[in-house]
Amino acid sequence: MINLRFNKILKANGGIMHLDIDCAINKGDFVTIYGPSGAGKTTMLRIIAGLIQPESGTIEVEGKSWFDANKSINLKPQLRSTGLVFQDYALFPNMTVKKNIKYAQITNSNQDTFANVVELMNLNDFLDRNPSTLSGGQQQRVALARSIVSMPEILMLDEPMSALDMEMRLKIQDYLLKAHKSFNLTTILVSHDVGEIFKLSNKVFMLKDGKIEKQGSPGDVFAKKNNSGKFQFVGEVLNIVREDVIYILTILIGNNIVKVVADESIANDLNIGDKVMVSSKAFNPIIQKLV
Amino acid sequence: MLTLRLAGIVTAILLLLSIPLAYWLSYAKTKFKPIVETLVSMPLVLPPTVLGFYLLVAFSPNNKFGVWLEEWFGLRLIFSFEGLVLASVIYSLPFMVQPIYSGFKNLPTNLKEAAYVLGSSNFKTLYKVLLPNIKPSILTGIVLTFAHTIGEFGVVLMIGGNIPDKTRVASIAIYDEVESLNYAAANTYSLILFSITFLVLLTVYLINGGYLTRYFNDKS
Numbered sequence: 001m002i003n004l005r006f007n008k009i010l011k012a013n014g015g016i017m018h019l020d021i022d023c024a025i026n027k028g029d030f031v032t033i034y035g036p037s038g039a040g041k042t043t044m045l046r047i048i049a050g051l052i053q054p055e056s057g058t059i060e061v062e063g064k065s066w067f068d069a070n071k072s073i074n075l076k077p078q079l080r081s082t083g084l085v086f087q088d089y090a091l092f093p094n095m096t097v098k099k100n101i102k103y104a105q106i107t108n109s110n111q112d113t114f115a116n117v118v119e120l121m122n123l124n125d126f127l128d129r130n131p132s133t134l135s136g137g138q139q140q141r142v143a144l145a146r147s148i149v150s151m152p153e154i155l156m157l158d159e160p161m162s163a164l165d166m167e168m169r170l171k172i173q174d175y176l177l178k179a180h181k182s183f184n185l186t187t188i189l190v191s192h193d194v195g196e197i198f199k200l201s202n203k204v205f206m207l208k209d210g211k212i213e214k215q216g217s218p219g220d221v222f223a224k225k226n227n228s229g230k231f232q233f234v235g236e237v238l239n240i241v242r243e244d245v246i247y248i249l250t251i252l253i254g255n256n257i258v259k260v261v262a263d264e265s266i267a268n269d270l271n272i273g274d275k276v277m278v279s280s281k282a283f284n285p286i287i288q289k290l291v
Numbered sequence: 292m293l294t295l296r297l298a299g300i301v302t303a304i305l306l307l308l309s310i311p312l313a314y315w316l317s318y319a320k321t322k323f324k325p326i327v328e329t330l331v332s333m334p335l336v337l338p339p340t341v342l343g344f345y346l347l348v349a350f351s352p353n354n355k356f357g358v359w360l361e362e363w364f365g366l367r368l369i370f371s372f373e374g375l376v377l378a379s380v381i382y383s384l385p386f387m388v389q390p391i392y393s394g395f396k397n398l399p400t401n402l403k404e405a406a407y408v409l410g411s412s413n414f415k416t417l418y419k420v421l422l423p424n425i426k427p428s429i430l431t432g433i434v435l436t437f438a439h440t441i442g443e444f445g446v447v448l449m450i451g452g453n454i455p456d457k458t459r460v461a462s463i464a465i466y467d468e469v470e471s472l473n474y475a476a477a478n479t480y481s482l483i484l485f486s487i488t489f490l491v492l493l494t495v496y497l498i499n500g501g502y503l504t505r506y507f508n509d510k511s
Contacts, residue, residue, distance in 0.1 A: 049408050077407040090405040094423035103419070104409040150410065 001026060002154065002186065006057030006067070010043060010210070019043055019054075019210040025188070025203070027062070030180055032189045032197045034221075035207035041190045044207070045156045048188070049084050050077035061153055083147030085157040089139045091131035097142050098127040104146045114149060120182060121145040121175055137168040141175060148179055155180075155187045161196065170255055173199055194222060194275045195234045195254065223277055232279035237270055251278060294461040297372070298440040301379040302387075305436050306429075308380070309387040314417060316388070317395035318403075332389070334382045343449025346378050350450070368450075375451045375458055382446045386435040394428025395421065427499045434495045438488050 002025040010017045019040040025031050033041045046052045048059060050066070053074060059067040066075045083104075091100050101114065101123075118124055121141045131139055140160060147155060157176070161169045177200055180187050191197055197204060197218050204221040206214040214221050219232070235253035242248075247267035249260045260278060262270075270276065316328060334342060350368035351357045360366045368374035398421060406416040422429070444462040451458030453467060461484050468477035497503050 049404075051404050051407070077404070078410045078412060080408075082408055084405070084408045086401045086405060088399070088401065090399065090401040092402065092405075092420050092424070094420070103406075103411075146409070 001060075001062065003058065003060040004044075004048065006047060006054035006059060006069075008043065008047065008052070008054040010040060012038060017210045019047075021047075021057075021210075021212065023205060023212055023215065025186060027186055028184060029203050030187045030189070030201040031203045031205065032191050032201040032218075033205050033207055034191060034194075034197060035213075039207040040210045041207055042158055045084065045158055045188065045190060048080075048154060048156065049082045050075060050080050081150075081153040083150065083152035083155045085140075085143045085147050085155075085160045087158050087160070087162060089131075089143040091139055091142055091146070093130070093132060096128050096130055097123060097134070100131065100142055101146045101149055104150045113151065116182075117145045117149045117179075120179060135168075136164050137172060140164065140168075140172055144172075144175065144179065148183060148185065151183060153186065155185045157187070157189045159190050159192065161191070161193070166255060169193075169196070176200065194218075195236070197222075198234045199254075222275075231285060232277055234275060234277050237272055237274045237276055239272060240267055240270060242267075249276075251276065253278065293372075293456065293459065294441055297375055297379060297460060298437045300376055301383055301440045302433055302437045304376070304380050305383060305387040306433060309384070309391055309432065310417075310422070310429075313388050313391035313395055314421075316392050332385050335385050339382060339443065339445025340449055342382060343378065343446040346374075346381075346446075346450050350374060370450070370452045370454060370458060372451075372457055375447060375460070378446045378450045379440050379443060382443060383436045383439050386439045387432040390428045390432040390435065391425065394425030398424055430498060431495055434491055438491050441484065441487065 004025070005022045006019075007021075008019040010019055017038070017040065021044060033044060035041055043052060047054050048066075054067065054069070056069040057067070058065065058069070061081075065071070065073050066080050067073060092103065095103065101118065118127070121144060123138075123141060123145060126134060126138060126142070131142060134142065144157075144160070147157075160176075161172055164172060173196060176187075176189075179185065180200075187201075189197075189201065191200075201218060204215065204218050205212045206221055222234070223232075233253045235251040235258070237249055238252050238257065239250035240247055241250075245264075247262045247264065249262050249267065249270070251258050251260055258278070312331070316324065316331075347369055348354070349356055350360065352361060352367065352369075357368070360368060366373055368377060402420055402424065403416055406420045411419070441460075442462060444466070447458065447460055447463055448466075451460070451463070453459050453463050459467070461480055465477050465480045465484075468474070468480065
């Protein structure tokens with residue numbers, strides 16, 4: 001159990017924002033922090049990692065106090081068991097991939113973890129390369145491997161996929177999900193991508209102006225009405241075409257493009273680029289095993 | 292030779308001194324920082340004679356500090372090689388600190404933060420992550436300091452004087468030869484200094500510009 005309760009006055013973009021966080025995260029949760037730019041998402045991660053000190057409050061992880069303003073407890077970042085994946089990866093340019101990952105490993109932890117992480121992230125072929133010779137997606141996998149090899153109590157990722165193209169994103173999402181499950185991690189992700197959030201996380205904190213406005217499962221937070229649909233996917237509207245009395249929507253779900261029929265009232269409410277939830281209720285889907 | 296020995300010793304001392312100082316300047320958050328920054332940069336603009344004059348006064352055996360130095364450490368800093376070293380360290384300080392300082396400043400802060408989150412102490416972070424990534428800046432610092440110490444004149448003249456084999460460095464020797472109208476000798480010394488300085492600086496630009504690496508890569 002992770003209990004976060006802290007305050008911090010942030011001065012940014014000429015204004016003053018009051019970051020006021022009060023939330024709890026269970027062990028093994030995959031939490032996403034979602035919200036507009038400047039809502040305090042990155043600051044929240046940095047406070048948990050110990051890189052920024054809040055003005056008041058407490059941070060408690062599995063019964064241990066990492067920060068307590070009243071008792072003047074403030075563990076240094078080095079003593080907090082966290083992994084932090086930066087937006088631009090922050091790999092050490094002077095070290096090979098192998099040395100980057102080994103750098104994180106605490107001396108007495110076993111060799112198996114290193115081998116497992118490298119295997120899971122599919123990095124065996126790159127171990128002796130320098131980070132600058134790798135593609136963005138490969139660098140991201142190294143950063144991820146480096147952050148999980150010490151088995152942190154909290155893994156945090158600050159918009160890790162924002163610099164990658166769609167195909168790479170989907171792959172990294174798979175790697176991330178695999179790592180989260182295999183190593184039983186507690187993960188906090190900052191993301192703007194609703195599809196990604198539905199795919200990865202079981203809990204969402206919607207952050208706005210420094211406060212958690214909404215929290216719950218992705219379905220609870222993002223769907224306007226309660227919907228007991230059996231099938232639901234999040235996608236992005238690519239095109240809206242009128243055909244006689246109905247509209248045909250072209251929607252991108254993951255990396256599949258599907259066409260869906262919609263009536264006028266719904267189509268008028270939508271614009272190209274909108275995020276939508278596509279769900280089906282009354283029909284039984286046909287399932288075929290793929291060879 | 293005296294000149295090269297002086298430059299070598301001064302460069303070594305400054306390297307050890309400047310890394311912690313530049314690190315502190317880059318990352319410390321205190322009100323005193325502008326004052327320290329100013330003091331470090333002062334030798335850049337201050338006439339060397341001013342610095343030399345104050346050092347001369349401070350270390351003179353005619354005042355208490357000079358007497359204390361001599362009684363406790365057996366050091367007579369004026370008109371001696373040790374005194375030259377100390378004066379040159381102060382005078383060349385900005386040439387070592389500035390490049391290393393800007394090297395630290397230009398490193399993305401998240402490298403340091405990533406190392407901290409991964410559990411590295413401040414020292415391990417400095418030694419394993421920060422310094423290896425500012426090698427060009429360190430090299431620039433070393434070479435500039437070395438070249439600048441070879442070329443200094445005013446401070447040396449004020450505090451070292453012109454004692455053969457003790458404090459008569461190349462730049463002083465040139466002045467001395469010109470004064471006694473011995474232009475041929477002055478020309479020899481000047482030419483040597485000119486060549487050394489040219490070669491030293493050329494080396495830095497070759498290494499930092501990556502020309503050497505490319506040359507060797509092409510060959511292999």
